[in-house]
Amino acid sequence: MTKPPLDPRLTEQRNPDTAGIDQLSALEIARIINREDQRIAPAVATQLDCIARAIEMAEDTFRAGGRLIYVGAGTSGRLGVLDASEMPPTYGTDPEMFQGVIAGGYDALLKAAEGAEDSREAGGAVMDEKGVGPNDFVFGIAASGSTPYVHGALTRAKQRGAKAGFLLCTEPEQWMLDVYDVVIAPLVGPEVVTGSTRMKAGTATKLVLNMISTGAMIRTGKVFGNLMVDLRATNQKLRDRSERILMETLDLERDDARALLARSGGSVKTAMVMHWTGADREHAAEELARAGGRLGDLVKIAAG
Structure with missing residues (x-):
């Protein structure tokens, strides 16, 4: 009888196809990573309706003079900051339109600040500092779906009247679907190295963020x-x-x-x-x- 996983989050489960990867040659490792990476685009494709909804919400936000604010920790936070920072030179946007918030602040872009993600209060405080309001769209990113900093930010953003979106790479809980305005969940499966969400989950995250920001820029005439x-x-x-x-x-x-x-x-x-x-x-x-x-x-x- 197969034992249930110790952690129900898909991102924390062991991948049976890579259980012996530590004994493989360099070429075999490259092949198995490449094989796993081929699961990413199909997983994102299952979420196109939700991604389209996020694009429409971002367009409405910009036309109302609001901001799209990404919030994440670790890899998720860095990817949000990356996407936001590329918009001004690519599309001539005001730097205020797209913003990236990472747990631990901008120092965490270069040096890990893993403990910063555990504070819901810190995430909510940033929403207050930024004066988030009804015209804004706050988009949380947490591959595991459970990062307290991100949920704290989204909860406070909703309280302040903003729209809230959430991206995760495990099955969303029902309360997330009930509370957040859009939830995007590409299920890329367990990572090659257990829990290393900078890999498949990180790639899926970048694909989704690219689609949202690019789609919104197209829709707004850029x-x-x-x-x-x-x-x-x-x-x-x-x-x-x-x-x-x-x-x-x-x-x-x-x-x-x-x-x-x-x-x-x-x-x-x-x-x-x-x-x-x-x-x-x-x-x-x-x-x-x-x-x-x-x-x-x-x-x-x-x-x-």
């Missing part, structure tokens, strides 16, 4: 076709990309694209509207605002 048209040209690579987008979409030579970008104040989207309509920078920006920032919608309106 993408035209599949081009990043709201990036900030803060270095040579991004200036080059901005110019190439204008060259490709508007059929311009490099010098003309560079001049148009300069007249637009460095905004690719504004430059495109200026070119299409003949409007100056101010009026082009007004046209964009009326279209909710979505170039595709502006093109449809212009086409009648």
Whole structure:
């Protein structure tokens, strides 16, 4: 008779397929890790409806002037901070729009602060410090589903009127489904090394966060076709990309694209509207605002 697991959390259970991994060669270890990694995308695919709901909630949050705040500890917290930090250079967002909170503060990004995750009160206090309110969307990340710091933050966020989402890699308890506005649970199975959630669970977490943030940026007009048209040209690579987008979409030579970008104040989207309509920078920006920032919608309106 098979004994029940000592810990019901999927992330803490032993993987029978890797029980003898310590006796394998380097190539065999690589093969078995790769085999386990192939379980990740299918697990995420089971959660697409919930991920879509989170994208819609993030879009509504941004249109209301609110913030998406990721909260996590350890690997989960670092992945939230990573996703948030990549939004300003990629999509030209205000740094306040996406925020990452990690138990133990920013020092925990570089050096483990494992005990910090045990305090519900500390998680709630950060929500007070940030002035979380009804326009905000607080998204908790805890692979094991049980991190007190994260649940403390989400509980306080709900009390302050914010929307609350939760990402875990084990079966969610019923109370989570009842309390939180959206719960995403890709079940990637026990880790190659028991409890090492920086592996499959961490990869699944990054996939989900990428989908939420990217989906929200697309929905709020930061993408035209599949081009990043709201990036900030803060270095040579991004200036080059901005110019190439204008060259490709508007059929311009490099010098003309560079001049148009300069007249637009460095905004690719504004430059495109200026070119299409003949409007100056101010009026082009007004046209964009009326279209909710979505170039595709502006093109449809212009086409009648």
